[in-house]
Amino acid sequence: MSQATVVSAPGKVLIAGGYLVLDPAYSGVVVSTSSRFYTVIQQSSRGPNTIQVRSPQFDGSTWIYSLDFSDSPTVQALEENTSKNKFVHLALQHTISLACEVRGISAIQQLFAPGLDIAIVGDNDFYSQRAQLATLNLPRTLSSLSSIQPFCPQGVTLSQVHKTGLGSSAALITSLVSALLLRLEVIPPSALSEDHGRDRHLAHNLSQFIHCLAQGKVGSGFDVSAAVFGSHLYTRFDPGVIAPLMGDDSTRPTSILPVVSPANSSWNHLVRPFQLPPLTRLMLADVDAGSDTPSLVGKVLAWRKNDPENANTVWTALDQLNQSLSSTLSHLSTLYSRNPKSYTAIVKFISSLQPVQWTADPSFGNDEAEIAATFYHAHAISQEIRMKMKMMGELAGVPIEPHEQTELLNECCSLAGVIGGGVPGAGGYDAVWLLVCEPEDCQPGQWPRERIEYVWSNYTKLDVSPLSAEESLAKGARLESIDAIKGLRQAMQIL
Numbered sequence: 001m002s003q004a005t006v007v008s009a010p011g012k013v014l015i016a017g018g019y020l021v022l023d024p025a026y027s028g029v030v031v032s033t034s035s036r037f038y039t040v041i042q043q044s045s046r047g048p049n050t051i052q053v054r055s056p057q058f059d060g061s062t063w064i065y066s067l068d069f070s071d072s073p074t075v076q077a078l079e080e081n082t083s084k085n086k087f088v089h090l091a092l093q094h095t096i097s098l099a100c101e102v103r104g105i106s107a108i109q110q111l112f113a114p115g116l117d118i119a120i121v122g123d124n125d126f127y128s129q130r131a132q133l134a135t136l137n138l139p140r141t142l143s144s145l146s147s148i149q150p151f152c153p154q155g156v157t158l159s160q161v162h163k164t165g166l167g168s169s170a171a172l173i174t175s176l177v178s179a180l181l182l183r184l185e186v187i188p189p190s191a192l193s194e195d196h197g198r199d200r201h202l203a204h205n206l207s208q209f210i211h212c213l214a215q216g217k218v219g220s221g222f223d224v225s226a227a228v229f230g231s232h233l234y235t236r237f238d239p240g241v242i243a244p245l246m247g248d249d250s251t252r253p254t255s256i257l258p259v260v261s262p263a264n265s266s267w268n269h270l271v272r273p274f275q276l277p278p279l280t281r282l283m284l285a286d287v288d289a290g291s292d293t294p295s296l297v298g299k300v301l302a303w304r305k306n307d308p309e310n311a312n313t314v315w316t317a318l319d320q321l322n323q324s325l326s327s328t329l330s331h332l333s334t335l336y337s338r339n340p341k342s343y344t345a346i347v348k349f350i351s352s353l354q355p356v357q358w359t360a361d362p363s364f365g366n367d368e369a370e371i372a373a374t375f376y377h378a379h380a381i382s383q384e385i386r387m388k389m390k391m392m393g394e395l396a397g398v399p400i401e402p403h404e405q406t407e408l409l410n411e412c413c414s415l416a417g418v419i420g421g422g423v424p425g426a427g428g429y430d431a432v433w434l435l436v437c438e439p440e441d442c443q444p445g446q447w448p449r450e451r452i453e454y455v456w457s458n459y460t461k462l463d464v465s466p467l468s469a470e471e472s473l474a475k476g477a478r479l480e481s482i483d484a485i486k487g488l489r490q491a492m493q494i495l
């Protein structure tokens with residue numbers, strides 16, 4: 001196959017359900033982002049049984065592997081490689097092994113006769129662009145971000161880069177695994193055209209296993225699920241599904257297909273429909289203070305174990321609120337479908353008012369009154385979720401919504417047209433999300449997103465930098481063509 005195989009996968013934001021989504025009794029509200037990872041696979045000139053992987057955004061990020069098909073297929077990193085990348089190596093090893101199981105070693109070996117070149121890039125949002133904005137002497141605004149070249153070289157190595165929390169490893173693994181499954185003809189070119197086809201579930205199961213193996217832990221998996229399926233309500237899979245594969249090479253069965261096959265009914269995760277309502281916009285900011293998610297998780301789970309009664313009371317209340325948030329946001333989509341004209345008018349109306357004023361207008365007709373009240377209900381629930389997450393942090397001795405973030409979010413969430421917000425995922429200091437009204441038209445300077453941009457760029461108590469990502473309505477991993485993605489061919493240094 002001479003032409004390139006290109007697959008992209010989105011990043012993630014867990015807007016509700018942090019920590020709870022680790023327990024299959026609860027679910028999380030997962031939003032997939034317009035910011036994506038791209039894997040481009042094409043023939044290389046390095047000769048048979050070699051794979052060259054390049055990440056052109058980073059210094060010292062080329063890894064070369066040799067393939068040995070003499071016994072069980074083995075992917076070996078060359079000694080000359082100046083660094084290691086466990087995520088890439090494990091993705092190559094286990095996807096190629098699976099391909100040999102499914103199609104036979106000789107069929108796969110033939111596909112490596114010319115050798116493969118794999119280039120991987122992530123949209124700029126996955127990495128802090130503060131340095132680039134400073135170099136260009138630009139303010140920290142959305143328009144400044146759009147002036148940075150796509151897939152901008154970071155001028156550092158991968159180990160030095162400041163990640164922004166959009167799930168780079170999950171999106172990377174999902175796009176690389178899916179691209180390899182297509183390239184090795186394990187799944188057909190049409191595989192990713194279905195939102196929930198068997199082939200997409202194979203890509204999901206394999207990506208979940210590889211991601212957990214590479215991270216050395218089994219999280220809830222919401223990040224890989226977002227990368228595969230897009231925005232949705234997520235209930236985790238039983239970690240026991242992949243337990244037989246999580247040991248070291250000596251204990252892992254040679255055949256992983258029975259575990260990762262979509263026919264394996266032990267995969268009991270749930271992916272239920274969800275997306276943000278029309279005429280709204282997700283806004284994300286990178287707060288340059290960082291948090292160590294695994295340690296936050298460890299402390300919260302220890303608290304839950306040591307104080308089960310209190311913890312279950314808090315988690316039950318939080319889960320009710322999380323479910324109310326997702327159903328209220330989904331109800332807004334229903335209200336739009338029922339009466340788009342009134343919905344559009346209300347969005348414009350509330351975009352100019354603080355949330356406390358949204359239901360104050362007695363002149364509303366029934367439809368308009370219901371729409372305004374539903375938007376206000378979403379706002380109130382989002383604020384309650386923040387309070388409960390903050391309280392959980394205080395009970396567990398963990399800065400889930402530390403006071404610096406509380407101050408920032410209180411200022412943002414009281415502004416005109418702001419539906420809600422919070423700390424995404426595990427919380428801490430590294431990010432905030434907001435959902436704001438995006439009316440069909442607005443006077444310049446009156447857009448809620450402009451007001452938020454102004455607050456963030458002038459905020460002094462924390463270093464807040466916007467990300468350009470919005471919600472992606474595309475359902476997860478998808479086949480791409482290189483020239484349809486601005487800057488991709490150049491970034492891949494493809495002649």
Ligand SMILES: Nc1ncnc2c1ncn2[C@@H]1O[C@H](COP(=O)(O)OP(=O)(O)OP(=O)(O)O)[C@@H](O)[C@H]1O
Binds near residue numbers: 085163167170172
């Ligand atoms: N552009 C890239 N090319 C190759 N590997 C990458 C790239 N970006 C990230 N990675 C891999 O993903 C790893 C980061 O995974 P890790 O689990 O530490 O972060 P994460 O939780 O996904 O981060 P975040 O959610 O902040 O993006 C890196 O160490 C690297 O191996």
Ligand SMILES: C[C@@](O)(CCOP(=O)(O)O)CC(=O)O
Binds near residue numbers: 018427
């Ligand atoms: C705390 C947790 O529930 C969410 C972590 O989300 P994030 O990495 O902080 O976006 C962990 C998990 O779901 O794996």
